[in-house]
Amino acid sequence: MSTTLVTNITNLVTNDPALGEGPLGQIQDAAVVLDGDRIAWVGQAKDAPEADRAHDAEGRSAIPGFVDSHSHLVFAGDRTQEFNARMEGRSYSAGGIRTTVAATRAASDEELEANLLRYLREAARQGTTVFETKSGYGLTVEDEARALRIAARHTDEVTFLGAHIVSPDFADDPAGYVDLVTGAMLDACAPHARWVDVFCEKGAFDGDQARAILTAGVAKGLLPRVHANQLSYGPGVQLAVGLDAASADHCTHLTDADVDALAHGNTVATLLPGAEFSTRAEWPDARRLLDAGATVALSTDCNPGSSFTSSMPFCIALAVRDMGMTPDEALWAATAGGARALRRTDVGRVTPGARADLALLDAPSHVHLAYRPGVPLVREVWQRGTLLG
Numbered sequence: 394m395s396t397t398l399v400t401n402i403t404n405l406v407t408n409d410p411a412l413g414e415g416p417l418g419q420i421q422d423a424a425v426v427l428d429g430d431r432i433a434w435v436g437q438a439k440d441a442p443e444a445d446r447a448h449d450a451e452g453r454s455a456i457p458g459f460v461d462s463h464s465h466l467v468f469a470g471d472r473t474q475e476f477n478a479r480m481e482g483r484s485y486s487a488g489g490i491r492t493t494v495a496a497t498r499a500a501s502d503e504e505l506e507a508n509l510l511r512y513l514r515e516a517a518r519q520g521t522t523v524f525e526t527k528s529g530y531g532l533t534v535e536d537e538a539r540a541l542r543i544a545a546r547h548t549d550e551v552t553f554l555g556a557h558i559v560s561p562d563f564a565d566d567p568a569g570y571v572d573l574v575t576g577a578m579l580d581a582c583a584p585h586a587r588w589v590d591v592f593c594e595k596g597a598f599d600g601d602q603a604r605a606i607l608t609a610g611v612a613k614g615l616l617p618r619v620h621a622n623q624l625s626y627g628p629g630v631q632l633a634v635g636l637d638a639a640s641a642d643h644c645t646h647l648t649d650a651d652v653d654a655l656a657h658g659n660t661v662a663t664l665l666p667g668a669e670f671s672t673r674a675e676w677p678d679a680r681r682l683l684d685a686g687a688t689v690a691l692s693t694d695c696n697p698g699s700s701f702t703s704s705m706p707f708c709i710a711l712a713v714r715d716m717g718m719t720p721d722e723a724l725w726a727a728t729a730g731g732a733r734a735l736r737r738t739d740v741g742r743v744t745p746g747a748r749a750d751l752a753l754l755d756a757p758s759h760v761h762l763a764y765r766p767g768v769p770l771v772r773e774v775w776q777r778g779t780l781l782g
Contacts, residue, residue, distance in 0.1 A: 396444040396445045397446050398425075398444035400441060405421075405435070405454070416725065423435070429778050431748060454754045456754065462735050465697075466526040469497045522740070522748075523731070523732070526544050526551065529555065534582075541582050549587065552587070552588035556597075571602050591607055591619060593629035619640070622643060623645050626647075629641060640690065655682060661690050667702045679717050680717030709763055714763070
């Protein structure tokens with residue numbers, strides 16, 4: 394392996410207060426040494442050690458690569474007509490997922506993988522270096538397993554979401570579908586996944602069904618995460634915290650007890666503002682969660698129905714504008730917060746020993762991600778120590 398000195402960085406966010414100023418550990422006039430796929434050194438450029446080669450950041454700012462901890466990228470088709478209808482006044486419900494299920498079942502493995510890679514490249518150009526993605530658009534044993542096999546070729550963060558909605562094949566027998574998910578489907582899918590997830594919501598799975606699915610997944614060695622409290626108040630958050638799930642995702646409709654549980658447990662509240670933007674729904678109250686002491690992550694929820702964006706900078710801008718977050722809080726949530734939601738310590742920060750993931754911005758600081766919404770500020774992306782083309 395050889396070392397690379399990335400130097401002439403105007404402002405570097407490390408997410409380690411021990412390395413720099415403030416909660417984000419910011420360093421001015423900074424440099425970073427990459428050694429293979431790891432970070433070897435971080436500090437001011439004037440103190441940088443020698444390296445095998447140098448890379449001039451040309452006065453740009455630098456941040457950790459974004460950690461997108463919630464996406465649904467193994468699918469076919471789109472739902473343009475559904476989006477159009479929502480913009481004309483129709484409300485969003487869980488049922489629209491069936492449209493994508495039909496298209497995904499009809500697609501070949503090659504088509505699904507090509508689609509996945511398209512959106513991964515799109516996300517990487519915008520600074521995302523770590524992503525989680527789920528199954529959930531097959532809802533048969535064979536289709537769920539193949540979705541996970543395809544996803545596992547491209548990320549370690551693979552989630553079994555056979556419990557996205559009740560399969561159309563079991564419309565009159567939801568209990569039978571839960572038996573399938575916790576039995577043959579889980580057996581086929583567990584070897585290809587790290588996580589188990591469930592959409593705990595009206596129109597999807599109730600609290601008892603969700604608990605049965607998650608506990609079955611845990612018994613198979615999978616770690617739990619939950620789609621919780623997106624469309625209405627419900628048991629999802631309490632279930633997530635009670636099972637020590639890594640993340641409760643959406644968290645739009647929260648009681649005081651829900652907020653208190655998140656503030657005093659290990660479960661991260663992952664907020665997905667792209668979904669509220671696309672469905673014209675009520676925004677999650679990030680300020681309420683942060684003030685209570687909860688850990689908050691931001692993610693895209695990239696999917697063809699309710700949040701068809703792969704842009705973490707866009708989600709940061711929404712969180713700052715409409716969810717009460719400061720630019721510093723939003724950046725931390727989109728990097729270190731996402732790492733927490735995946736229970737990882739090797740990503741989401743720029744510190745010695747961490748994975749060499751870095752995004753360089755055509756801006757003097759990360760604040761411009763919210764200050765200049767919609768502008769493609771990410772100029773260079775380093776992933777595992779490699780400069781992406």
